[in-house]
Structure formats: C-alpha cells, structure tokens
Amino acid sequence: MGSLGGVLDVAVIGAGFAGMHMLDQLRRHGFDCHAYESAPGVGGTWYWNRYPGARCDVESLDYSYLHDRELYEAWAWSSRFASQPEILRYAEHFAERQDLLPHITFGTTVLGATFADGSWTLGTDTGEQVRARFVVTAVGCMSAVNTPPIPGLEQFGGTLLRTARWPTEPVELTGRRVGVIGTGSSGVQLVPELAREAAELVVFQRTPNFSVPARNRPLTEAERVAAVTEYERKVVHASTTRFGHPVTGTGRAALATEPAERAAEFDKGWERGGTHIVATFTDTGRDPTANAVLAEYFRDRIRETVHDEQLARALTPIGYPIGTKRLCVDDGYYETFNHSHVELVDLRHDPIEEVTETGIRTRSGDYELDVLVLATGFDAFTGSLTRLGLTDRAGKALADRWQDGPRSYLGLAVAGFPNLFTLTGPGSTMVLSNVMRAIEHHVEWVRELLLHARSHGITEVEALESAENDWVARVAELAGRTLYPHTDSYYLGANIEGKARVFAPFAGGLDAYRRICDDVAAQGYRGFRTA
Numbered sequence: 001m002g003s004l005g006g007v008l009d010v011a012v013i014g015a016g017f018a019g020m021h022m023l024d025q026l027r028r029h030g031f032d033c034h035a036y037e038s039a040p041g042v043g044g045t046w047y048w049n050r051y052p053g054a055r056c057d058v059e060s061l062d063y064s065y066l067h068d069r070e071l072y073e074a075w076a077w078s079s080r081f082a083s084q085p086e087i088l089r090y091a092e093h094f095a096e097r098q099d100l101l102p103h104i105t106f107g108t109t110v111l112g113a114t115f116a117d118g119s120w121t122l123g124t125d126t127g128e129q130v131r132a133r134f135v136v137t138a139v140g141c142m143s144a145v146n147t148p149p150i151p152g153l154e155q156f157g158g159t160l161l162r163t164a165r166w167p168t169e170p171v172e173l174t175g176r177r178v179g180v181i182g183t184g185s186s187g188v189q190l191v192p193e194l195a196r197e198a199a200e201l202v203v204f205q206r207t208p209n210f211s212v213p214a215r216n217r218p219l220t221e222a223e224r225v226a227a228v229t230e231y232e233r234k235v236v237h238a239s240t241t242r243f244g245h246p247v248t249g250t251g252r253a254a255l256a257t258e259p260a261e262r263a264a265e266f267d268k269g270w271e272r273g274g275t276h277i278v279a280t281f282t283d284t285g286r287d288p289t290a291n292a293v294l295a296e297y298f299r300d301r302i303r304e305t306v307h308d309e310q311l312a313r314a315l316t317p318i319g320y321p322i323g324t325k326r327l328c329v330d331d332g333y334y335e336t337f338n339h340s341h342v343e344l345v346d347l348r349h350d351p352i353e354e355v356t357e358t359g360i361r362t363r364s365g366d367y368e369l370d371v372l373v374l375a376t377g378f379d380a381f382t383g384s385l386t387r388l389g390l391t392d393r394a395g396k397a398l399a400d401r402w403q404d405g406p407r408s409y410l411g412l413a414v415a416g417f418p419n420l421f422t423l424t425g426p427g428s429t430m431v432l433s434n435v436m437r438a439i440e441h442h443v444e445w446v447r448e449l450l451l452h453a454r455s456h457g458i459t460e461v462e463a464l465e466s467a468e469n470d471w472v473a474r475v476a477e478l479a480g481r482t483l484y485p486h487t488d489s490y491y492l493g494a495n496i497e498g499k500a501r502v503f504a505p506f507a508g509g510l511d512a513y514r515r516i517c518d519d520v521a522a523q524g525y526r527g528f529r530t531a
C-alpha cells in the first residue's frame with residue numbers, strides 16, 4: 001500500500017500506548033499512516049489524568065511494552081506502582097525513540113467519519129479532512145470524561161477541576177477549602193494528596209468502594225535485574241494467563257479452607273498490597289458466599305483503620321459483591337478520614353441538591369468551597385468511540401447503532417463499518433486484563449490482518465453481522481457466569497444516565513481471548529467479509 005491521491009493507507013486515532021504502538025508497527029511495515037490526537041502530547045489517558053496521586057494499579061514491571069526487548073531492558077521504573085509523571089515520561093520516551101512525533105498531528109479531535117468508495121473520510125475540529133483506506137481507533141476505554149448532570153454546576157464561582165482533565169500548571173490548594181465528588185479509583189488516590197494541602201477537605205461519597213493499600217515502594221536493583229532475566233517468561237505469560245501477567249493465589253477455594261487459614265492468606269495479600277488479594281482463592285469472583293467472606297475481610301480493615309465508628313460505617317461498602325466495581329488501590333485513603341480537617345458527606349443520606357456559586361448545598365446544609373473536584377469517572381468503553389461521529393455504510397451513527405449496548409466482533413471490528421478496527425474496544429478484555437498486554441495483542445493482530453490484506457490485494461474487510469451477533473452473545477454469556485452483572489457499575493454502563501445496561505468487557509480472560517483471535521486469523525479471518 002502507499003499514498004494514493006492524498007489517501008493514507010491507515011489513519012490512527014489516538015496517541016496513547018495503543019495508538020503509538022499501532023503507528024510504530026505500521027511504519028515499520030511500510031504503511032503510509034498518520035495519527036491524530038486531541039491532546040498536545042502523547043500518552044492518552046496518562047496525559048490527561050495528572051491529578052495529584054495518579055498512579056497505575058498494575059505493577060510497573062508489567063505495565064511496560066514487551067514487544068521490544070531493548071526498550072524493556074533499557075527503561076528502569078523507579079517504583080513498584082509508577083506515578084502518572086513517570087508513565088507519561090515512558091510514553092514520551094517511546095514516541096521519541098521510535099521517531100513517532102512527526103507522524104502525529106496533536107491538538108486535533110476527530111469529530112466525524114464516513115466510509116465511501118473504499119475509504120474513510122475523517123473530519124476534525126480543526127477543519128481538516130483526512131482520507132484513509134483503513135482507520136484504527138486507539139481512543140482508550142477510559143477517556144470520555146463523565147460530567148454528571150449535577151444541578152447548578154455551571155454557577156460554581158470557585159475553581160472547578162476534573163481528575164480526568166487536570167491542568168498542566170500547578171494548582172494552589174494550600175489553605176483552601178476543597179470538595180471532591182466521587183470515590184472511585186481516581187477519588188481514592190486523590191483524597192489523601194488533597195488532605196496534605198487543603199485547609200478543609202469535604203469528600204462527597206455516593207457509593208463506598210472497596211480499596212486495598214498499594215504498599216508502593218521503590219523497586220530494588222535486584223528486582224529490576226530479575227525482571228530483565230524474566231523477560232521471556234513475561235512474554236509467555238502474556239498469552240497464557242488470564243490477566244496477561246500472573247497473579248499468585250493459593251489455587252484453592254475459600255469455602256474449602258478453614259476460616260483461620262483463610263484469614264491468614266488474606267492477611268498476606270493485604271500486606272503485600274495491590275489487587276492480588278482478590279485472586280487469593282478461586283471462588284470469590286463467582287460464588288456469592290465466598291465473595292462475602294472476602295468483602296467482610298475488607299470491611300474489618302476499614303473498621304480497624306477509621307477511628308470514628310459512624311464514619312467507618314459510612315465508608316464501608318455494603319450491598320454489592322467485592323470486585324464487581326473495580327477494586328481501588330490506595331495510599332492511606334481510609335487513614336485520611338482520621339484527620340479533623342477531612343469530612344465525609346454520605347450522599348445516600350444527604351444528597352446534593354445543587355452546586356451554588358460558593359459551594360455545595362446538600363439536603364442538610366451548605367458546604368463553602370474554594371475548589372471543587374469532579375472525580376466522577378468516564379463514559380467507559382463506548383463514549384470515546386461514539387464521540388468520534390463514526391457512521392456506517394448506510395449513514396447511521398455508531399451511537400445510534402449502540403443504543404441498546406455495544407456490538408462488535410472480537411471487540412475489534414463492527415459490522416457495517418468496513419476497514420475500521422477498534423483497539424481495546426467493547427467486547428475485548430479491556431480493563432479485565434492488563435491493558436498493556438491487551439494493547440500489544442490487538443495491535444499485532446490488526447497489523448497481521450492489514451499485512452494479509454496487502455499481500456492478498458484485499459481492499460475491504462468487514463465484520464459479518466452473524467459473527468458480531470455470536471460474539472455479543474458470547475460476551476453476555478461469559479458475563480453471566482460472573483458476579484459483575486449484579487452491581488451498578490461503569491462495566492455495565494450504569495454510571496451514565498440513559499445508557500443501556502450491558503456488560504461490555506469479554507470476561508473469559510486474555511488467554512482465551514487470544515486463542516479465539518488466533519483461531520479467527522488461522523481460518524482466513526473467519527467472520528469477516530473480505531473483498
């Protein structure tokens with residue numbers, strides 16, 4: 001393939017870890033390609049989510065590209081869980097090392113995309129029109145910011161901030177009265193940091209979350225050396241494990257283990273820190289009784305940490321299985337509430353009536369604030385795609401086609417949208433696996449498909465509706481075997497008003513997912529129409 005009358009072979013939308021890897025692979029294989037990115041720099045979600053305390057909940061040595069051994073060996077992470085600035089530096093390092101910057105147009109958002117006569121035409125907010133035979137979206141599954149319709153938000157006269165669009169300049173918080181709405185992963189990371197600076201901090205909590213201490217610490221030289229010697233094993237784990245990296249559990253069922261031994265195993269997980277604790281036993285993810293045992297262990301830790309009994313009760317998650325909302329990983333979250341300048345407002349009993357010019361009015365009274373932070377998450381999985389303004393062959397918008405929930409084949413392609421591939425799209429493992437491993441898999445799979453198309457003179461590739469139907473049914477069936485569908489969460493789209501409640505990720509594990517994709521490719525891209 002090559003440039004034909006101003007038509008690219010491939011346009012990539014997004015320059016986060018997925019978009020950069022895709023662009024690099026396409027360039028290495030001689031495709032005429034270019035990427036478009038809304039932000040002024042690379043990094044995707046790690047560009048925008050620069051709020052204090054932002055950190056990855058996957059360990060740094062696993063949250064690294066593996067496809068390039070030299071890159072893997074040369075980059076030395078400073079700590080067990082890398083901070084946002086360090087992850088962003090890693091993204092920038094990759095872009096520079098692979099000479100990607102000249103091939104990315106920054107500050108440009110794709111707002112419309114139509115397919116006709118064998119190519120896509122993308123319209124951008126800068127008025128540019130881009131034509132490309134293939135389009136690969138790399139827009140992330142957590143990037144469309146959710147601003148909930150809280151009455152009066154627009155009239156707030158103080159500083160309004162969003163965790164997912166944190167300013168690049170430092171924010172002065174010292175001595176100020178700060179409010180935070182939202183206690184998901186972002187809020188839980190942010191709250192202890194804000195408490196260090198703010199004169200008063202008010203946390204507005206709608207649903208208490210389960211959170212585990214990160215126990216972050218600097219990586220030792222020995223750990224870094226071990227990671228290098230384990231490189232080959234990591235590559236194998238990428239395709240042979242459920243998450244793309246191993247999680248160590250006992251391999252036993254909680255319900256078949258004596259309570260004392262069970263508690264001792266949970267203690268080990270709690271002391272180790274990070275999300276591994278949920279994999280301690282094999283049945284806590286699917287058996288409600290086993291799940292309740294783990295949930296109670298977490299609740300005991302909250303009661304133990306938070307001095308005020310009433311406050312501890314308000315912070316304690318009840319009524320939904322642990323793990324069905326994403327487990328948070330924190331650094332002193334519960335401890336923060338022992339400080340006298342930190343207050344919790346339990347919105348279940350004292351809902352927000354409106355945001356006023358000077359703060360927040362709840363049913364019980366007014367909270368005066370200088371700064372209000374929205375840590376209210378994302379229109380997850382679908383929002384970043386539907387906002388692109390993609391239309392199918394018949395001119396129907398993706399947003400309309402997905403009104404009853406996202407539909408895809410393998411999470412990578414959508415019937416009616418030829419020559420379009422959606423990295424980490426709904427129907428792939430997404431955040432149920434190490435997303436770095438998912439990204440590398442998707443990029444390499446799409447690259448192989450494009451090479452196949454090039455070598456076979458194929459100009460159109462489109463998912464068949466029948467294959468899409470089967471895939472949607474399979475994703476739903478796998479979700480049905482888990483406890484996820486029992487809880488309102490962004491996994492189900494329940495955090496967005498009016499959004500269809502459909503469990504979007506493939507819950508069968510990255511290993512199984514990869515086998516299916518390999519099989520599809522080996523059978524001449526079964527489920528795709530090619531012409």
Ligand code: N01
Binds near residue numbers: 181183375378490
């Ligand atoms: O978003 P969330 P997030 N009034 O949707 C609340 C990744 N991530 O940005 O639970 C009041 O989890 C909402 O309440 P409720 C990770 O995958 C990773 O924190 O819907 N409150 C909830 O408390 C993560 O899971 C890392 O009742 C409202 C919060 O806002 C994902 O991104 C760090 C409200 C939103 O929580 C999203 O995390 C950060 C309203 N109208 C993010 N609307 C790490 O790697 C919403 N809320 C560690």
